[in-house]
Amino acid sequence: MKNYWLMKAEPAEASIDDVLAMPNATVPWTGVRNYQARNFMRDAMQVGDGVLFYHSSCAEPGIVGLARVASGAYTDPTQFDAQSPYFDAASKAEAPRWMLVDVQVLHKTRNLTLPELRQDPELQALTVLKKGNRLSITPVEAHHWRTILLRLGHVDSV
DNA sequence: GCCAACGTTGGC
């Protein structure tokens, strides 16, 4: 059964336009260093799952595109790269700590902004809107996915 | 830059 996710990207690092410019509009989702988020990628994601591409830590946070999970989970190479900001000295090659999946952008959308999401009566329970939420990857309920696609005018993709 | 909220670390 297909699952749905919201994945946060910092546009200063990898914006939706950056990803669209990559081969196949696909990016390895490097840099997740939170166990809960890692577990979603490692244990729950499947190729073809729907992804809401979200811009965070920027002037206008919000959902800016639709994407899909494009690979199974594999070892995040940046954890072994001493030059990378995501280097993890405690992670050993024989037991890698961090995993990632590839994400393929399918459509850039208008920015469905955080204030819009917050004021939407049908999205009150959306995980990313919950107080104190800091997870960079959160599950999205199917009915929330449908509502968001409706708001974005992507009914045909539902 | 501030700060609320939450995760991680490490001493005990």
Next chain:
DNA sequence: GCCAACGTTGGC
């Protein structure tokens, strides 16, 4: 296993 201290996230 507890919990205080510290670090990070991310909106504002």
